[in-house]
Amino acid sequence: MRTGMLALALGLLTLRFLPALPDASWLLAGFVLGLLLLPFRSYPLGLFCLGLVWACWSAQWALDDRLAPAFDGRTLWLEGQVVGLPEHRDGVVRFELRDAVSRRGALPSRLRLAWHGGPPVQAGERWRLAVNLKRPHGLVNPHGFDYEAWLLAKRIGATGSVKAGERQAVTQGLSAWRDSLRQRLLAMPAFGREGGLVALVLGDGSGLTHTDWGLLRDTGTVHLMVISGQHIGLLAMLVYGLIAGLARWGLWPRALPWLPWACGLALAAALLYGLLAGFEVPVRRACVMLAVVLLWRLRFRHLGFWSPLLAALVIVLLAEPLASLQAGFWLSFAAVAVLILVFSGRLGAWSAWRTLGRAQWTVAIGLLPVLLALSLPVSASGPLANLIAVPWISLTVVPLALLATLLLPMPFVAEGMWWLAGGLLELLFVILAHIAEWLPAWLGRDVPVWAWLLGVLGVTLLLLPGAVPLRWLGIPMLLVLIAPPRDEVPTGRAHVWLLDVGQGLSVLVRTREHALLYDTGARFGDFDLGERVVVPSLRTLGIQRLDALLLSHADNDHAGGAQAVIDGVTVGKVLSGESHNLPAALQAGPCQSGKTWDWDGVRFRLWRWPQAHSGNAASCVLMVEAGGERLLLTGDIDARVEAALLASGWAPRAEWLLAPHHGSRFSSSVRFIQGVAPTAVLFARGAHNAFGHPHPSVVERYRQHDVQIHDTALEGALRIELGAFAPPRALRQEARFWREK
Structure with a gap:
């Protein structure tokens, strides 16, 4: 049975790694093959085929339901x-x-x-x-x-x-009732933590601020503020423990067998909590896993621990094959698997604190490969933070918040419990803030497949019992995962990344020993592209320090994310064509027209229109030359500035041209295109942007001059190896079945 479930699960999970979905004829053939193999000893292959067919069909159904x-x-x-x-x-x-x-x-x-x-x-x-x-x-x-x-x-x-x-x-209905309940809960004061308590009761995290989420991410405690398996399991455990205790003390009716009732009522409590939380996919996943565990406890204890986990995995994927596209799916099942590996088969009883402490550090190590594979932050302070926060949330805040919700018909009692729960939650956030300041989260570099597999082997060795020989070999294997080999840039060449920041601009130029960032994308309230796109991209590319941050000018779409970049990585100096219009905290110096320098055999040169005082015309223009191949970054200059650039004797011929002002119709004049004579033009813009960039007439102008066109809205981030005279690598062209080309 376990072999069959494993084969079925692998078939369902294969969907996540498919570059494209098979067509209907292949799916039909796979379905028939799977049915034909079921009666024979090769039935695992048949189950694999059926699982894959079901997952692909479900995914195709979702793709077909997209907007025409x-x-x-x-x-x-x-x-x-x-x-x-x-x-x-x-x-x-x-x-x-x-x-x-x-x-x-x-x-x-x-x-x-x-x-x-x-x-x-x-x-x-x-x-x-x-x-x-x-x-x-x-x-x-x-x-x-x-x-x-x-x-x-x-x-x-x-x-x-x-x-x-x-x-x-x-x-009227469940959704309307949940919304009215949310309003009642938010109206009760709780030290400003009403939104956090609502997240724990109703699964609605919209009341948590961007700062709150950042703090939870830095301390590895995000899972505590969303209704997950931990909260569902806690409630079920309390109900189960209450009935078991009553039975032990002789207070449970003898006519009713306590074990079936304990399992049944525990599951009922978990389902009611899930219903209260809206029964979203993570909650459904937790309820399925709990149901399998309770069934195992009631009837199938001889199957061990791995069979219930495998059964839950199969049930979750059969119900929703697309669950494998979510990071939470992999993290939740991986965490349970790590705990089973660590605690099953151990001899002797451990104290509660020793058990909790061991669980935290083993889960932190066990989830490291998963977090790196999913490009998620790794919290070095997670074990310590969770050692404090798990019992704090589970044993005080959640029970008080749920009791306050149940006792809403008694306003005075409910408000007191709600207030107390909010105070405890606020105190926990204060403690977590100190922990995060001491040891913030980090985002690992891009890990090669061989290094990742070696790291998985090392993690597995470290999680095995202490008596296993050569277990210490897991430490150097783990170090390869944490600090993988860096992608070196040859001397005399530059790796250029035109990042996909929507309607904005951010370009990374990296030489062998140096790095420069040209613009940082925009910021819209709490949504900061510098924080959410630029800094994570820099870290995954192994960039911890920028020798220079060059902000072409002060417009939000070019400089809005600058502060987040400075906070996220070390920055040597900041330059801008509009330094006087930038916040003083950036300490930006002026763009000095004519300034040149050399990094590792790569030449950089700046230019700025002397007659510009502010605005787009004041954009600082950068020329990068590596191995005889040139890249011209133009900011938001218009046709007037283009003419001045050509007349300056700067000789701006370049193989690669960043289209001025995102392709505005008031830029990219015919004379400028002829003067630069680019082989390819790069459009940095957002899909369906309100400005209509790039203007159709501008695109046609480049086509008439046989210039290759590359567009971040259509191709995603672009990587150019300057000095190799090679075509760019477009990330959107990398095959993913859910991604439009």
Whole structure:
């Protein structure tokens, strides 16, 4: 049985690694082959085929439910029902709409919408909305967050911005009840931690600030503030323990066998908690795992620990094959597997604190390969923080918050418990802040496959019992995982990364021993592209220090993320064409026109229009030359500045040209294109941007001059090996079945 479940699980998991989905004929052949093999000894291969076919068919169903290309970027009137709990933050309402209909044509079954300055939206309501719809699209950067995979895993077929709308009906139901409960809970004071308590009760994390999430990420305690297996298991354990205790003390009715009732009521309590939390995928996954464990406890104890875990894995993937696209899926099952490996088969009893401490450091080591493979931050302070936070949250904050929710009909008692839970949560955040300041999280470098596999072997050795011979060999193997070999840049060449930061710009130029960043992307409130895209990309590429940060000018889309970059990595000096208009904290120096320098055989040269005082015209232009191949970075200069650049005698001929001002129609003049004579032009812009960049006339101009066109909105981040005269590497072209080319 275990072999069959393992084969079925491998078939379901294979979906995550497919570059493209097989067509219908291959799926049919796989289904028939799987059925034919089931009666024979080769049945594991048959189960593998059936699992793979089911996963591929489910994924294709989700892909087919995406917005039709004809509606991409268009504004349509539609009507649908709000599902889940809407998020209200910074004047923006974000919510999901289900079963939307429009007279213009069929729409995806689930939409994710944002309404800037919109009215309050409640769960369960029906709305008629004018929405600018877009097909799923995300930024694609080196080992960055894959937004398109996340949307597909949630089966969201389109995103959109609401332009106008009117409420059609207020409906009753579970979603509406949960939303009204959220409002009641948020209205009760709790030391400003009402949002955190609501996250623990209802699974709605929108009340936590960006700073809160950063603190939880730095201390490896994010799992404590989302309803996960830990919270579901805690409640079930309390119910089970209560019934077991009553039976031991002779207080449980003898006519009722205590074990079946304990297992049944524990599962019922977990399901009710899951229902309260909206029964999202992580909660469903936790409930399935708990149900399998309770069934194992009741009937199948002889199967050991691994069979229940494998059974839960199969059930979760059969119910939702796309779960393997989510990081939480891998982390939750990996954490349970590590704990089973560490604690099963050990002799003797351990104290509670020793057990908790061992669990924390072994999980930290065991999850390290998973976190690095998923490009997630690794918290060095996680074991210590969790040693404090796990019992703190599990034994005090969560029980008090749940009791306060149950006792809402008794306002005085409920408010007191809620207030106390909030105070305890606030005190915990103060402690976590000190821990994070002492030992923040780090993001590992890109790890080669061979180094990752060696690291997995080392982690496994370290987690084995102490009596295992040569267990110490796991330490050097683990070090290879933590500090993998660096991708060296040859002397006389430069590796250039044009990052995908949407409607903005950020370019990394790296030589053998130095690195320069040209612009940092934008910042919109709490959403800082410098923090979320640029810094993670720098760290995964092994960049801990920038010798120079060059901000072409002070516009938000070029310099908005500068402070986050300075906070995230060490920066030698900051230069800008508009240094006087940048925040004083950046300590930016002026762009000195004509300044040149050499790094590792790569030549850099600056230029700025002397007559420009501020604005786009003051952009600092950078020429990079490696091995006779040139790259010209132009900021947001317009046709006037282009003419001045040509007249300056700067001789700006270059093989690679960053299109001035993202391809605005007031730039990239014919004379400038002829003067630079580029082989290829790079457009840095966001899909469906409000400015219409690049302008069709500009694109046509480059085509008429036989210039190759590369566009971050279509190709994602671009890597150029300057000095090799080779075509660029476009990350969006790397095969992923969920990613549009």
